[in-house]
Amino acid sequence: MTFLKGQNPQGGPARRTMIAALVAAATAAALGVYRFTNLMVKHYAPTPYDDLLAHLTDREQAARLGAKVTGAFDARREAATLRAALGSRTFTAAATADIAAGRMTEVDGWVLPQTVVLLSALASRV
Amino acid sequence: MSAFLDARTLPDRTVLTPDLAIIGGGPTGISLALALAHTKLNIVLLESGGMNFDPRVQSLYAGSESGVPYTALEAGRLRFMGGSSNHWGGYCRPLDEIDFEARDWVPHSGWPIGRKHLAPYYPRAQQLVEAGPWVYDDSGAAVTAAKGAALELGKGGLYTSWFQFSKTRDSVLPTYFGHRYEADLKAARNVTSYLHVNVTGIRLAADARRVDRLDLATLEGKHFTVKPRFVVLAAGGMENVRLLLASNDVMTAGVGNQNDLVGRFFADNPIPRDVATLVSFAGPLAQYYGANTTMDNGAIMRAVFSTTRHYCESQRNVGSLTTVEPAAELDEAGKAAVITTALALGVDASNARAYSLGCGMELLPDPDRRLTLTGDKDALGMPRLKLHMTIADEDFALYRRTLAELGRQLLASRAGMLRISYSHRDEWMKAMDWGHHHLGTTRMSADPKSGVVDADGLVHGLGNLYVAGSSTFPTCGASNPTLNLIALTLRLADHLKTVAA
Numbered sequence: 070m071t072f073l074k075g076q077n078p079q080g081g082p083a084r085r086t087m088i089a090a091l092v093a094a095a096t097a098a099a100l101g102v103y104r105f106t107n108l109m110v111k112h113y114a115p116t117p118y119d120d121l122l123a124h125l126t127d128r129e130q131a132a133r134l135g136a137k138v139t140g141a142f143d144a145r146r147e148a149a150t151l152r153a154a155l156g157s158r159t160f161t162a163a164a165t166a167d168i169a170a171g172r173m174t175e176v177d178g179w180v181l182p183q184t185v186v187l188l189s190a191l192a193s194r195v
Numbered sequence: 196m197s198a199f200l201d202a203r204t205l206p207d208r209t210v211l212t213p214d215l216a217i218i219g220g221g222p223t224g225i226s227l228a229l230a231l232a233h234t235k236l237n238i239v240l241l242e243s244g245g246m247n248f249d250p251r252v253q254s255l256y257a258g259s260e261s262g263v264p265y266t267a268l269e270a271g272r273l274r275f276m277g278g279s280s281n282h283w284g285g286y287c288r289p290l291d292e293i294d295f296e297a298r299d300w301v302p303h304s305g306w307p308i309g310r311k312h313l314a315p316y317y318p319r320a321q322q323l324v325e326a327g328p329w330v331y332d333d334s335g336a337a338v339t340a341a342k343g344a345a346l347e348l349g350k351g352g353l354y355t356s357w358f359q360f361s362k363t364r365d366s367v368l369p370t371y372f373g374h375r376y377e378a379d380l381k382a383a384r385n386v387t388s389y390l391h392v393n394v395t396g397i398r399l400a401a402d403a404r405r406v407d408r409l410d411l412a413t414l415e416g417k418h419f420t421v422k423p424r425f426v427v428l429a430a431g432g433m434e435n436v437r438l439l440l441a442s443n444d445v446m447t448a449g450v451g452n453q454n455d456l457v458g459r460f461f462a463d464n465p466i467p468r469d470v471a472t473l474v475s476f477a478g479p480l481a482q483y484y485g486a487n488t489t490m491d492n493g494a495i496m497r498a499v500f501s502t503t504r505h506y507c508e509s510q511r512n513v514g515s516l517t518t519v520e521p522a523a524e525l526d527e528a529g530k531a532a533v534i535t536t537a538l539a540l541g542v543d544a545s546n547a548r549a550y551s552l553g554c555g556m557e558l559l560p561d562p563d564r565r566l567t568l569t570g571d572k573d574a575l576g577m578p579r580l581k582l583h584m585t586i587a588d589e590d591f592a593l594y595r596r597t598l599a600e601l602g603r604q605l606l607a608s609r610a611g612m613l614r615i616s617y618s619h620r621d622e623w624m625k626a627m628d629w630g631h632h633h634l635g636t637t638r639m640s641a642d643p644k645s646g647v648v649d650a651d652g653l654v655h656g657l658g659n660l661y662v663a664g665s666s667t668f669p670t671c672g673a674s675n676p677t678l679n680l681i682a683l684t685l686r687l688a689d690h691l692k693t694v695a696a
């Protein structure tokens with residue numbers, strides 16, 4: 070068995086250093102992509118409504134829908150309504166309760182649960 | 196004598212004296228003649244056209260219109276043996292019980308008979324329209340078991356109901372009554388069908404209590420008289436009006452029009468297109484939603500979303516039938532709505548499919564939606580009709596509420612969601628089409644003050660003139676009329692068997 074210069078049979082310090090450096094570089098790159106581009110996921114500036122917006126799995130699509138909500142929209146007031154509606158419930162539970170209770174709102178003709186509409190409208194306005 | 200006779204070959208001034216004269220050889224007239232075939236009654240069936248389309252005869256149907264746009268009067272019906280069944284769509288569905296009832300939120304509603312009075316006649320009507328075994332909502336489960344699961348709807352105002360279709364002869368067309376029943380009519384020894392002859396007047400005796408005779412004319416200028424014991428006017432929902440109003444020599448307002456009701460309350464089923472988009476989260480819907488599906492037992496079925504009695508009563512709404520039409524595309528906002536809603540409900544919508552929806556609506560009765568006579572005359576000297584057509588904002592609003600309820604129910608079952616296409620009247624009007632169902636113009640009522648005919652179809656105040664067909668429907672429901680008007684006609688046949696025997 071022959072060995073290249075600088076290597077040793079047990080994969081000694083030089084190889085470990087190189088792997089560690091590569092991992093560090095990859096992590097930094099991933100963090101950069103994550104933080105400074107939309108390639109992996111979109112980043113939003115903090116808002117007073119992040120507790121609510123966190124319910125949205127796809128905030129971008131919700132904002133696109135919310136942009137179709139017409140009329141005056143007082144974010145602070147609607148956020149209070151939403152907080153009351155959501156309480157300790159999940160978004161799904163709140164939407165389901167709306168449907169059962171007939172609390173529906175139309176957006177661009179779509180018949181939607183009120184909570185979905187309010188949250189989408191909030192997403193489009195912050 | 197039993198035959199199809201070309202009236203143009205009869206000697207001028209011929210006088211016929213049958214027991215019963217049936218005016219019109221459409222589904223109504225033919226069903227009545229068949230129901231009374233092989234009885235002791237001597238019957239003449241008087242039909243304006245021949246066995247096929249003739250533009251000269253068809254032009255007798257031309258008229259004028261005002262109000263909201265509506266199909267030209269000569270385009271929405273056919274004037275030859277078989278009548279409008281020569282171009283009907285074959286959609287069949289019985290009226291619902293509630294369609295017959297007085298509903299305090301529907302002005303002028305309430306038939307003097309209920310669905311139970313028609314029930315004994317539906318099986319034979321179903322045979323006449325050749326719609327196969329009676330399935331409809333009774334065995335919808337069998338269809339879904341055989342052809343795939345139905346779209347689940349949450350508890351609410353709509354349910355999955357079913358159309359059946361007139362058996363498509365030669366795999367293409369629904370039953371054309373004229374051609375289909377020609378042999379049966381010819382085989383009936385007591386029925387003679389006169390073709391190419393037009394009834395131009397219903398002449399009353401001087402006391403205005405009975406029909407004395409009918410005036411008949413051919414386009415070639417011959418004139419005949421029929422002096423029957425009984426008359427059934429079965430010339431279609433528009434032409435029935437024309438004959439009654441034009442026969443004004445004894446009753447100056449027209450026969451049966453002593454209360455100014457003949458021609459009023461005209462109705463049709465509006466069928467605006469593309470009324471909504473339905474999204475099915477799970478992917479393509481079963482085939483029986485968008486297309487006619489033939490079952491092993493021969494029934495041709497199609498699913499439709501219908502309103503429940505409880506919904507109509509609690510929401511003060513009316514009937515409608517919402518159909519699934521071809522696939523639709525979603526715009527970016529639509530995709531966002533679907534993604535956001537599906538995620539909110541925790542549903543996988545990666546396979547979602549969108550469909551356009553169509554519908555047939557019940558119109559609220561309107562006395563001002565009416566047929567009147569004009570000064571224009573046709574080739575036989577008969578005054579032409581004018582239709583004043585209306586549709587109220589309320590009609591659209593009621594149906595819109597039903598669509599919203601359907602949308603809610605789809606979400607409740609997590610099966611899908613819905614977008615309503617139109618909000619404003621002009622949007623609805625742009626999408627508007629009509630069922631060509633001519634209804635309500637000689638409405639049935641126990642009280643002569645609110646109807647033209649009684650529960651048997653007898654014109655109030657007269658002893659021997661009956662009106663048959665959908666012009667007698669006081670309210671129209673959302674179901675297509677032909678199966679129902681045939682059941683009603685078969686009931687009249689039973690009545691005539693008793694009174695004319």
Ligand SMILES: Cc1cc2nc3c(=O)[nH]c(=O)nc-3n(C[C@H](O)[C@H](O)[C@H](O)COP(=O)(O)OP(=O)(O)OC[C@H]3O[C@@H](n4cnc5c(N)ncnc54)[C@H](O)[C@@H]3O)c2cc1C
Binds near residue numbers: 218280664680
């Ligand atoms: C395009 C279209 C599609 C339709 N689709 C459906 C459907 O899918 N389902 C459904 O249930 N219904 C449908 N209909 C309605 C259906 O065709 C009618 O309900 C049915 O034809 C009514 O039958 P009727 O005999 O009362 O009247 P008509 O069919 O109008 O027949 C009247 C007959 O009287 C004759 N006549 C008229 N005036 C005179 C006169 N003065 N003297 C002698 N004879 C006269 C005519 O020539 C005609 O033959 C449709 C109609 C149209 C136009």
